[in-house]
Each structure stands twice: as C-alpha cells, then as structure tokens.
Amino acid sequence: MFKKVLIANRGEIALRIHRACHEMGIKTVAVHSTADSDAMHVRLADESVCIGPAPSRESYLNIPRLIAAAEITGADAVHPGYGFLSENARFAEILRDHGIAFIGPSPEHIRMMGDKIIAKETVKKLGIPVVPGSDGGVTTDEEARAVCEKIGYPVIIKAAAGGGGRGMKVVRSKEELPTALNACRTEAKAAFGDDAVYIEKFLGKPRHIEFQIIGDNHGNCIHLGERDCSLQRRHQKVLEEAPSPVINEETRQRMGGIVAKAMADFGYSGAGTIEFLYEDGEFYFIEMNTRVQVEHPVTEMITGIDIVREQIRVASGAPLSYTQDMVRFHGHAIECRINAEHPFTFVPSPGMVTQYHVPGGLNVRCDSAIYAGYAIPPYYDSMVAKLIVSGYTREGCLLRLRRSLEEFVVSGVTTTIPLHQTLIENDDFRAGKYDIHWLEKFLATHN
Ligand code: ADP
Secondary structure, eight states, X not given: OOSEEEEOOOHHHHHHHHHHHHHTXXXXXXXXXXXGTTOHHHHHSXXXXXXXXXXXXGTTTOHHHHHHHHHHHTOSEEEOOSSTTTTOHXXXXXXXXXXXXXXXXXXXXXXXXXXXXXXXXXXXXXXXXBOSBOSSOBOSHHHHHHHHXXXXXXXXXXXEEEETTEEEEEEOSTTTHHHHHHHHHHHHHHHHSXXXXXXXXXXXXXXXXXXXXXXXXXXXXXXXXXEEEEEEETTEEEEEEESOTTOOHHHHHHHHHHHHHHHHHHTOOEEXXXXXXXXXXXXXXXXXXXXXXXXXXXXHHHHOOOHHHHHHHHHTTOOOSOOGGGOOOOSEEEEEEEESBOTTTOOBOOEEOOEEEOOOXXXXXXXXXXXXXXXXXXXXXXXXXXXXXXXXXXXXXHXXXXXXXXXXXXXXXXXXXXXXXXXXXXXXXXXXXXXXXXXXXXHHTTO
16 A cells, blocks of 8 residues: 555645545645645645645646655655646656556546547447537538538537536537637637537536446446536536436446446546436436546445545555445435635635634535635635535435535635525425526526
C-alpha cells in the first residue's frame, strides 16, 4: 500500500481524499496556491507545499510544479480528485514516467474516454446503447445536414473535447444548422483547443441517470447502482439522488450488469461513471467520466462502500474489496450542492464566512472545507459544501433533508441553501417527477 499520497486538488474533495488516506494509515501531502494558504485541506494534511499563485493555470493545473511537489515530499501516489487534472491523460502519463502512481485509470483509458467521439464508438462496441447521431465527427454542412435528416430535428451539436456542460448547441431546424455548426466548432477550438464536433438526437424529456463502476487490475469490475442527476441548470448538476425514483431493481441489475461487464471487458481499473440519458424506458450513453464524481457520496450512503478508499486500493494493485454479490442497496440518499452564489440569480458571492454551523444527527453528512473565519476566494469553483442525507425511504430522506437545511448556517456570504429549501417543497420534485429540463423551467417561474 502507498505510504504517502499527494492530493492534487483543493476544497471539499481534497479533504475527502485526506480522510480516506488517514483511515488507511496513509500520510497526506496538500498542495495549494497562495490564495489557499488558510484552506482546511492544508491545515489537516501531514505536509503541504505551495505550488504557485491563485490562477489555476499557475498552480492546480501546473504539472511541473505538482511533480516537483511529489518528488520533494517523497509521495508515492497522487490523487487528482475531480476537475483540474483528474482527466488529463498527459498528467497520468508523466506521473507514470516518474514512478509515481496515479490514483485513477490508465492514461490510455482516460484519453479514449476524454474524446467523446471515441468514447461513444468504444462503448458501443462494448455493448452499451448510445444516443443516435453521427458516426464519429462532422465537419461539413453537407455531412451535418445528412445526419440531421436521418435522425430528425431537434439535434444537439457537441464538442468532442467538451466538458463541464460547455460546448453544446441545440439546433431545431435545418435553417439554423450551418451557423450553429460553425459557431460550435469555433467555440470548441477556443475553449478546448480541438474543433472536432459531433451530432446527436436532442432528447426532449430525458432523465440523467448514471452508473457508478469500479474496476481493478485483476479483471474485476462491479457497479454500485445508479444516481439520478436530472436536476440541472445550464447542464450542471444541482441536486442528486440515489436510487433514481424511476429505476426499479430489475432495471438497475440489468443496466448495472451491462456496464460492469463492458468495463471489465475494457480492462478498466479505477472508479468511473457511465452517464446515460433515460427516456421512455430506454438508456442512451452520453459520456464516461474517468474519475471520482462530486455526487459519489449518495452512492456511498446507500451502499456503505467508501469509493475513494477503493480507488486508492485498486491503484496500489490490490483487488476490489467487494464482489458484485456483496453490494447491497439500503434506503435513499440525496445530495444538495451548496454554492456561494445567490440562490436564484446565481451571482457568485465569495468572501468571509462569519458564522458556520453544520447540521448533524442520524444519516446526515456534510462534505465541506469551509469554516467560520475562512475567506472563500473568488478564483475557483463556487461550490462550498455538499449536504448529503439518507433515510430508509425517499420520504424519510426528504423529511431529514428539510430539517438539515433548516439547521445549516453559513453567514457572511450568500448561498444556494434557500434554493434547495424551495425545491424540496415542490410537488413535482416530491413525487420524483422531473427531467433534465425541469429545474430551468422551475427557476424561470421563481425569478
Ligand atoms: P458534459 O461533459 O459537458 O457534462 P454531457 O455530454 O455529459 O456533457 O452532457 C451534459 C448534459 O447535457 C446532460 O446531462 C443533459 O442534460 C444534456 N444533454 C447532453 N446530450 C443531450 C442530448 N442528446 N439530448 C438532450 N440533452 C442532452
């Protein structure tokens, strides 16, 4: 097992990784920018290294500085968390060349899944159903028109290198197509340095259902069921739950079985998420994330399995601690992403946290790295806490969530806690009746 892990991240996920390491008897190294000298992950880690100024490019995304920090501290592995370099194949490769383990899949697998066109082709061959659309990339207007005529409007043009909800354009008629294609390619080039785009059928009322999988280096891969992440704003998740209110046990086992077998055949090692759109009883793959996800705790709450711990184990060469038969689902869990933003206009609200009180009690978990007296820097993601609550039933979970949100105090900055409070009182939400467009419509009536 590793002796010392460098955590190449910040915020709540850096803390989450630190916790898993310390429970396993592994020492931790925090890295931080000058804006994060007072961050909780820096305070808790065994050692810390300042790797540069506030802009991520010069610190959390700076590979030479991270490698230097790992070498100076003698870390034998690096956990990238999510975001930043977590899906950067080059980073994983450079670490491998330096004899430092990357806690994640192989660079080859990261690279394949990081290109959404290759990812779609790959999983299709492995027996996973995909959204109908172009076979590979599309460059000319003629090609695009032919694809759209075949699949029918509306369609969505997506950047092969896209991520974080960016690089997508919905096209509703053939008149809009040439301009949209051109704009999407130009934007993709500017944002991701790659102008490859592809076309998919735009589904009208799907849910976003994703399956958590973990594979090891011994040919095993298991699934930990699904998460429903349909509550989104600008393609970004706001609240997630597991299990999905619309997936029954038979479907869970069937789809979970398909993805776990596909990933075992692929030889995948590490944690991963296979994302689907689910409409009228059918699943359509959209992408795979080759890292731990923000919403992983809802799965941990209903399975009791520590996903980060398993990531560390498999990266060290150990086999998974669980077989598929050992995975049991208990109850229901919901996660609210709490951002330092206005709850309805989403204007960022960085600044000093004057008071901070975290809710507690049975089955209440809060993953956060903020504290009273901490100044939330304006340079990074605005998510400051994740409140995860579970219950024996979805209804019980909602009652506990209402009580927990009511107890949560974050003063000095504005947060999205009131958004969650409003959401969970809504009849559609309470009935589990929502698709990926529901939240935006709901917000439009609240502004
Ligand atoms: P990203 O990598 O940027 O997260 P995804 O491919 O995962 O991009 O898509 C993000 C979200 O965009 C999905 O959860 C869904 O809400 C919406 N979306 C993506 N593809 C489609 C599609 N074919 N039809 C309808 N909505 C889509």
